[in-house]
Amino acid sequence: MKPFYISLKPFLNHGQLRRPTDWHAVFANSHPLEVEIGFGNGEYLERLSQENPRVNYLGFEQYCERIHRTLRKLSRGGLDNVRVLRLDARAGFERYISPLTIERVHCLYPPPWAKKSDAKHRLFTGNFLKLVNSRLVAGGVLKIVTDHYPYIAWTQDNVGDTGFKAEFKKIPASYSTKFEKKWVEGGRSEFYELVLTKIEHRDVPLKEDTLLQTYIIDHFDPDHFSFKDYSADGVAVAFKDILYDAKRKIAHIHVIACDGPLTQNVRIGIFYTPKGWRVNLAEGGMLMPTQAVARALQCVHQAAIDG
Numbered sequence: 007m008k009p010f011y012i013s014l015k016p017f018l019n020h021g022q023l024r025r026p027t028d029w030h031a032v033f034a035n036s037h038p039l040e041v042e043i044g045f046g047n048g049e050y051l052e053r054l055s056q057e058n059p060r061v062n063y064l065g066f067e068q069y070c071e072r073i074h075r076t077l078r079k080l081s082r083g084g085l086d087n088v089r090v091l092r093l094d095a096r097a098g099f100e101r102y103i104s105p106l107t108i109e110r111v112h113c114l115y116p117p118p119w120a121k122k123s124d125a126k127h128r129l130f131t132g133n134f135l136k137l138v139n140s141r142l143v144a145g146g147v148l149k150i151v152t153d154h155y156p157y158i159a160w161t162q163d164n165v166g167d168t169g170f171k172a173e174f175k176k177i178p179a180s181y182s183t184k185f186e187k188k189w190v191e192g193g194r195s196e197f198y199e200l201v202l203t204k205i206e207h208r209d210v211p212l213k214e215d216t217l218l219q220t221y222i223i224d225h226f227d228p229d230h231f232s233f234k235d236y237s238a239d240g241v242a243v244a245f246k247d248i249l250y251d252a253k254r255k256i257a258h259i260h261v262i263a264c265d266g267p268l269t270q271n272v273r274i275g276i277f278y279t280p281k282g283w284r285v286n287l288a289e290g291g292m293l294m295p296t297q298a299v300a301r302a303l304q305c306v307h308q309a310a311i312d313g
């Protein structure tokens with residue numbers, strides 16, 4: 007049988023990485039670092055890392071399937087200067103990348119969220135541009151390419167005081183990524199490129215981890231577990247499901263925890279121990295200890311007490 011992956015080395019479990027990460031230590035060299043946001047099936051990431059062996063590349067992508075395809079490509083080429091994370095780029099920049107450490111950021115065809123009601127999901131807000139600026143070295147560059155002109159116009163409007171100089175141009179298809187090929191097959195020949203060069207530094211501190219508590223309660227009745235969803239100050243927690251194993255006296259609660267745009271699936275366990283029922287994170291998740299995760303634990307604890 008053919009192996010699915012030749013090597014999983016390029017894939018990093020963000021739950022086990024230090025925050026912020028010492029990327030020189032990860033790559034075991036002092037080469038410059040570049041980032042690709044939303045690398046999709048990895049065509050561009052593969053090409054960049056092949057063409058520039060003395061540059062380290064870090065990719066952020068959210069879709070598992072696309073990460074799988076990328077890993078297959080990367081391992082075929084035996085590339086050692088590239089690492090990928092299954093992570094929202096916003097959390098990646100906030101927590102895993104120290105200020106003034108990246109040379110270039112690439113983003114090809116970010117989702118344009120073309121409907122007016124969806125515009126709130128767009129990535130390159132003024133705040134995100136400031137965050138990227140803070141992580142770039144002096145003179146560092148962020149390049150965004152899209153097929154959707156309104157998205158570029160919206161991004162240009164957000165540049166304002168983010169510390170970047172913007173240069174816009176129309177370009178032909180130049181990258182042969184999955185999405186670009188799709189637009190070309192659909193008849194498009196004109197694309198839009200925005201290059202933002204860092205001219206002033208913006209200070210955005212690293213986001214710190216939140217301490218996660220373990221709770222002990224005397225009594226727990228899974229039949230009367232009633233969870234109240236929570237939402238305040240950009241933190242939200244919503245209940246999804248509870249599973250209870252009566253024989254082993256273990257409940258698993260699944261909630262969604264959101265810190266602004268960062269959404270995490272959180273599994274919390276309620277386990278019987280001779281000292282009482284212990285409420286803490288279930289093992290095996292790839293979680294970042296954020297305020298919303300701490301709040302999720304608090305909400306589950308409260309629901310278990312109220313039940």
Ligand SMILES: C[S@@+](CC[C@H](N)C(=O)[O-])C[C@H]1O[C@@H](n2cnc3c(N)ncnc32)[C@H](O)[C@@H]1O
Binds near residue numbers: 045046114183185
């Ligand atoms: C339209 S696709 C383009 C993929 C690839 N760059 C290409 O040209 O084929 C956009 C990709 O960006 C990823 N993405 C969107 N928002 C992201 C975010 N905040 N962090 C990381 N990846 C993101 C999506 O999962 C998706 O794979």
